[in-house]
């Protein structure tokens with residue numbers, strides 16, 4: 001990545017990067033195997049990665065008891081979608097709660113407003129993700145919808161008009177995508193439910209903040225004070 005004028009949020013923890021990557025390199029030469037990384041994951045994952053997952057868990061807990069499914073717009077390798085399906089498995093084993101994941105599997109587009117988001121970054125292979133989901137027998141909880149969030153959500157909801165959500169995560173921070181998600185998901189969030197923004201008020205994606213201010217001008221935008229990302233959420237009143 002060749003960052004252009006990044007000086008605020010992106011740089012707050014910049015001093016950690018060098019030693020973190022040095023540590024990761026050192027860890028690769030210690031003789032651990034795939035099973036170790038899975039079964040002892042907190043020994044290896046960094047605290048900021050673990051915090052992201054705990055953040056999703058906290059937001060999920062806040063939505064428990066509100067009727068509706070969970071959605072993630074922008075899936076990449078499934079951190080949120082697969083992670084939340086496992087949380088549902090633990091905390092709602094007898095409910096009908098589903099996790100709907102939306103992505104076009106083409107990675108990010110480049111825009112003038114977000115010069116630091118590179119075209120094609122965060123691209124994941126659809127078939128590989130499906131194999132990952134099926135290998136863990138999560139296909140009854142997770143439903144992946146391969147579509148363009150900018151233009152195809154309206155059609156999706158025409159054929160699935162009853163769908164309601166208790167927790168919606170928007171993680172594809174560009175104006176057109178966030179605006180389209182707000183136009184389509186907001187009315188389908190059950191009051192009491194939660195809408196989560198990965199990068200509100202972050203220099204990497206000014207279009208995300210612009211869309212939220214434009215389309216949800218009167219909402220109280222909150223944050224989990226110990227969390228770096230997702231940066232914000234709104235409880236629908």
Ligand SMILES: C[S@@+](CC[C@H](N)C(=O)[O-])C[C@H]1O[C@@H](n2cnc3c(N)ncnc32)[C@H](O)[C@@H]1O
Pocket residue numbers: 072073074075076077078079080102103104105106107108109121122123124147148149150171172177
């Ligand atoms: C930052 S990644 C998501 C990361 C993921 N939520 C996580 O927690 O790891 C953004 C995703 O948005 C997807 N995306 C970008 N533009 C899109 C569009 N117009 N329609 C659908 N998906 C899009 C990309 O393919 C990418 O997988």
